[in-house]
Amino acid sequence: MDERELRELVRAVVAEATGRDLTQSTGHDGASATASRIPREEADPLAARIATWTGRPIALPAPRGTFRPEGDWTFYRSTTPARLGVGRAGTRLRTGTLLEFLADHAAARDAVWSSVEPDFLARLGLVPLRSAAADRREFLLRPDLGRKLAPASAERVRREGTRGASVQIVTCDGLSAAALRANLPILLPALVAELSRQGVAPATMFFVEHGRMAVGDEVGRLVEAEVLCTIVGERPGLKTAESLGAYVTYLKVPQIHEARRSMISNIHAGGLPPAEGARQVAALCLRALRERRTGVDPGAT
Numbered sequence: 001m002d003e004r005e006l007r008e009l010v011r012a013v014v015a016e017a018t019g020r021d022l023t024q025s026t027g028h029d030g031a032s033a034t035a036s037r038i039p040r041e042e043a044d045p046l047a048a049r050i051a052t053w054t055g056r057p058i059a060l061p062a063p064r065g066t067f068r069p070e071g072d073w074t075f076y077r078s079t080t081p082a083r084l085g086v087g088r089a090g091t092r093l094r095t096g097t098l099l100e101f102l103a104d105h106a107a108a109r110d111a112v113w114s115s116v117e118p119d120f121l122a123r124l125g126l127v128p129l130r131s132a133a134a135d136r137r138e139f140l141l142r143p144d145l146g147r148k149l150a151p152a153s154a155e156r157v158r159r160e161g162t163r164g165a166s167v168q169i170v171t172c173d174g175l176s177a178a179a180l181r182a183n184l185p186i187l188l189p190a191l192v193a194e195l196s197r198q199g200v201a202p203a204t205m206f207f208v209e210h211g212r213m214a215v216g217d218e219v220g221r222l223v224e225a226e227v228l229c230t231i232v233g234e235r236p237g238l239k240t241a242e243s244l245g246a247y248v249t250y251l252k253v254p255q256i257h258e259a260r261r262s263m264i265s266n267i268h269a270g271g272l273p274p275a276e277g278a279r280q281v282a283a284l285c286l287r288a289l290r291e292r293r294t295g296v297d298p299g300a301t
Contacts, residue, residue, distance in 0.1 A: 111175070112176065115209070128209065129209065131150060131210045132145040136210060167195055168219065170230045171205070173208075174232035176233030183269075220249070227285050227294075228248070229284075230249070243265070244274075245266075246281045248261065249262075249294055
């Protein structure tokens with residue numbers, strides 16, 4: 001394919017994409033002259049290159065017309081905690097920006113290795129359990145072990161659990177025990193109070209150390225609960241290392257899979273406040289009891 005044929009191919013593709021008639025060829029000189037006459041507001045590098053090839057100016061995409069003036073980041077920074085409009089020093093980040101990034105990254109790494117103290121669990125009335133993972137390192141390397149209870153913990157659930165509970169609450173450290181320490185003292189009492197107010201009697205609540213979200217399924221099955229509410233520390237990010245997720249699962253089904261779960265995420269002070277999160281989680285649990293299902297019904301799609 002020579003250059004002329006390549007130009008014709010590009011014209012045809014652009015014409016089809018834009019709905020414009022680009023069949024009038026102007027040749028090398030004409031194309032360059034047309035490109036030089038592109039209005040200033042259309043002087044986008046990509047548009048200029050296309051215009052050079054096709055001999056016709058290409059209008060800028062519509063979103064450019066609503067873009068905020070250069071240097072005005074107030075609107076964007078007010079909508080997200082992300083690092084927008086942080087400025088630079090030469091070709092580098094400013095020192096303050098870099099230090100904030102390193103601090104957030106360190107907090108995220110620390111959260112993955114964090115733990116909760118026995119006194120914390122006792123204050124919230126949580127019975128401690130352990131997953132099949134022997135320690136934190138094995139928990140991170142073997143996610144499958146975090147989804148199963150250790151034999152001694154399974155026996156404790158059988159012995160101390162509330163048989164046939166309407167709603168069984170299980171908490172796990174997951175990937176951020178720091179999230180539990182920060183939010184559970186607010187969320188858990190409010191959740192229990194809201195369920196009790198709606199006539200759902202409280203059941204024995206458990207905490208699983210080195211636990212993944214799915215370990216709650218085993219707890220719920222062992223006590224023959226109807227609805228399971230698993231509260232777990234979410235994977236930490238660079239803007240929060242203290243976010244909780246709550247998974248509500250209706251257990252009276254032959255098989256549990258991810259599509260059969262309902263969940264609320266981003267529960268923390270800078271996202272969904274724990275008190276409001278408790279209200280929404282309680283509403284999910286009550287809805288599960290009422291409708292006898294959670295998640296998405298594959299048969300309905």
